[in-house]
Amino acid sequence: xxxxxxxxxxxxxxxxxxxxxxxxxxxxxxxxxxxxxxxxxxxxxxxxxxxxxxxxxxxxxxxxxxxxxxxxxxxxxxxxxxxxxxxxxxxxxxxxxxxxxxxxxxxxxxxxxxxxxxxxxxxxxxxxxxxxxxxxxxxxxxxxxxxxxxxxxxxxxxxxxxxxxxxxxxxxxxxxxxxxxxxxxxxxxxxxxxxxxxxxxxxxxxxxxxxxxxxxxxxxxxxxxxxxxxxxxxxxxxxxxxxxxxxxxxxxxxxxxxxxxxxxxxxxxxxxxxxxxxxxxxxxxxxxxxxxxxxxxxxxxxxxxxxxxxxxxx
Numbered sequence: 001x002x003x004x005x006x007x008x009x010x011x012x013x014x015x016x017x018x019x020x021x022x023x024x025x026x027x028x029x030x031x032x033x034x035x036x037x038x039x040x041x042x043x044x045x046x047x048x049x050x051x052x053x054x055x056x057x058x059x060x061x062x063x064x065x066x067x068x069x070x071x072x073x074x075x076x077x078x079x080x081x082x083x084x085x086x087x088x089x090x091x092x093x094x095x096x097x098x099x100x101x102x103x104x105x106x107x108x109x110x111x112x113x114x115x116x117x118x119x120x121x122x123x124x125x126x127x128x129x130x131x132x133x134x135x136x137x138x139x140x141x142x143x144x145x146x147x148x149x150x151x152x153x154x155x156x157x158x159x160x161x162x163x164x165x166x167x168x169x170x171x172x173x174x175x176x177x178x179x180x181x182x183x184x185x186x187x188x189x190x191x192x193x194x195x196x197x198x199x200x201x202x203x204x205x206x207x208x209x210x211x212x213x214x215x216x217x218x219x220x221x222x223x224x225x226x227x228x229x230x231x232x233x234x235x236x237x238x239x240x241x242x243x244x245x246x247x248x249x250x251x252x253x254x255x256x257x258x259x260x261x262x263x264x265x266x267x268x269x270x271x272x273x274x275x276x277x278x279x280x281x282x283x284x285x286x287x288x289x290x291x292x293x294x295x296x297x298x299x300x301x302x303x304x305x306x307x308x309x310x311x312x313x314x
Contacts, residue, residue: 001103003027006106007080008030009031011286011289012110013106014068018068021072023296030094032079038276103270106295107242108275111240113238123206124232127210128204128231133147140231141165145168146171148171148232150170150177153237155179168194171197196216201216202217203215211232213227213228256278264295
């Protein structure tokens, strides 16, 4: 029987683990298939307080993990397939074999990249279609690349890809971008970036085992055009990783966990949510970390209220 289990190891989950471990609650942290979350796919992080010269995303996550381990957090690699939140003790099935029991649960499973859902996309993932510029940008050195999206993530990926590509074209289905002014300005001032706005992607075109183009439809005229490219990076947002909950926790229309205002409490007492899995507005490392702190403190108080003391047996 565990006092607390944390699912997920992004900034939210790791911060929660640090606080819980320091409270002598010996949290068990389930890492999942992508330990460290989205920041492990990021290069330099410039806006996390305390690092005036920036820090690499994977390094930041590794430091946070070591800090949690230092205070006694335990980490296991696995994928939570199913949970049972119906009783006073919560049950988790990991990798379809192991079953864990815990008195409290912190969910920090984050969100995953959305896909376009057009013909040729899924079939060409790894053959020219990608959702991670920092993972795959190196393979497109000196080539033409398309980035699909109009938000900050799309601008960031496009700017990063100009380090490798000969040309980066941003394709967005609207005339106006959703990105912040500063990110738009950076992108528009980059001489390697070209624009195809008010265009809807309709098909990924490939030849053999490689992508050769993106078919788009110009919204104003209805005319279709194939934009030649060697690679397509999809940056159109994310979806929360909540399917494993099977509807047992209240979520909004987009699938994000609903928490009580000003807290990380879900509709189930003893279950808390933090990070991007419950935040589709800010989605920043620092806000995720802050919510992880909140979840840990609220979890600690909940355990105290039900009579669990620090250092009790796990």
